[in-house]
Amino acid sequence: MAEVSLAIGGRSYVITCRDGDEARLQHLASLIDAKTQDARRAVPGLTEVRQLLFAALFLADELNDIRTGAIPAAPPAPDPRLADxxxxxxxxxxxxxxxxxxxxxxA
Structure with a gap:
């Protein structure tokens, strides 16, 4: 098992994960962190818990829109092997x- 440090909402969280999952979890944490920053800008003075709550609601709203077809899912990232x-x-x-x-x- 591996450990990874995730920075979310100005705090660092160390969690255990499967070997090889570190980069994915750091990427997901960066998405959550961006949403906590959005919440902090939208409603100044939120507690850490409320920032995380709003981040979860923002992400759930986006996921719901994608699942219901209200907005299309982002296209997959290009495969760098294809460019090579x-x-x-x-x-x-x-x-x-x-x-x-x-x-x-x-000739």
């Missing part, structure tokens, strides 16, 4: 074009 494969393919095509350009027309 396209780059490699472009290099190969440029190489073929260069080789073909070097061949005399009568």
């Amino acid at each position: 494969a396209l780059e490699s393919l472009a290099d190969r095509m440029e190489s073929l074009v260069s080789r073909l350009a070097a061949v005399p027309e009568n």
